[in-house]
Amino acid sequence: MELIVAVYDDWGIGRDGTQPVALSADRRFFRETTRGCMVIVGRRTIEDFPGKKPLPGRVNVALTRSEAEIPGFTVCHSPQEAEALARTAQRAMVIGGGSIYRQMLPLCDTAYVTKIHCNPGSDTFFPNLDSNPEWHLETVLQSGEEDGVFYDICRYIRKKT
Ligand SMILES: NC(=O)c1ccc[n+]([C@@H]2O[C@H](COP(=O)([O-])OP(=O)(O)OC[C@H]3O[C@@H](n4cnc5c(N)ncnc54)[C@H](OP(=O)(O)O)[C@@H]3O)[C@@H](O)[C@H]2O)c1
Numbered sequence: 001m002e003l004i005v006a007v008y009d010d011w012g013i014g015r016d017g018t019q020p021v022a023l024s025a026d027r028r029f030f031r032e033t034t035r036g037c038m039v040i041v042g043r044r045t046i047e048d049f050p051g052k053k054p055l056p057g058r059v060n061v062a063l064t065r066s067e068a069e070i071p072g073f074t075v076c077h078s079p080q081e082a083e084a085l086a087r088t089a090q091r092a093m094v095i096g097g098g099s100i101y102r103q104m105l106p107l108c109d110t111a112y113v114t115k116i117h118c119n120p121g122s123d124t125f126f127p128n129l130d131s132n133p134e135w136h137l138e139t140v141l142q143s144g145e146e147d148g149v150f151y152d153i154c155r156y157i158r159k160k161t
Contacts, residue, residue: 012122098124
């Protein structure tokens with residue numbers, strides 16, 4: 001499995017249920033990278049989707065502990081159940097949020113990380129891969145600047161043991 005995330009300089013990823021700073025280059029990269037994939041998302045992050053609707057052109061899998069249905073989403077009740085479903089897909093990507101990234105990072109071997117170089121103050125964080133001995137920065141795919149904010153789109157891979 002793979003994951004995709006945008007982090008600020010402190011590895012914060014969100015505040016009050018949304019991204020305080022979002023770049024259109026990152027949104028574009030997200031759209032292009034996840035197109036046609038299975039995407040695995042926590043129930044709280046769905047609250048921040050446009051219209052709380054599934055992302056078009058993707059197979060949307062929601063993680064929740066509730067038994068309730070979520071229209072447009074295949075519901076899973078554990079990371080393990082989501083992982084089993086991911087095995088049936090050609091490509092599956094974990095797309096957040098904080099609690100889902102933390103629980104599913106050990107099940108992933110590739111992470112697309114957009115580093116947005118600012119520090120807007122977050123209440124939700126992603127594990128710092130630069131200080132994680134299990135991961136290494138393989139390549140910087142794209143760098144740029146938008147409205148005075150610099151960014152790097154990076155690919156990390158899990159080190160072979
Ligand atoms: N920067 C980025 O790339 C990015 C991407 C995505 C999200 N975010 C940010 O992340 C924040 C949201 O993250 P979050 O941690 O609050 O919420 P979240 O991870 O999106 O969703 C949490 C919910 O997932 C379900 N869940 C969690 N663990 C589970 C498990 N083991 N089994 C079954 N269901 C489980 C629960 O749903 P129920 O309550 O229904 O049981 C839980 O309330 C927002 O600020 C958002 O903007 C940032």
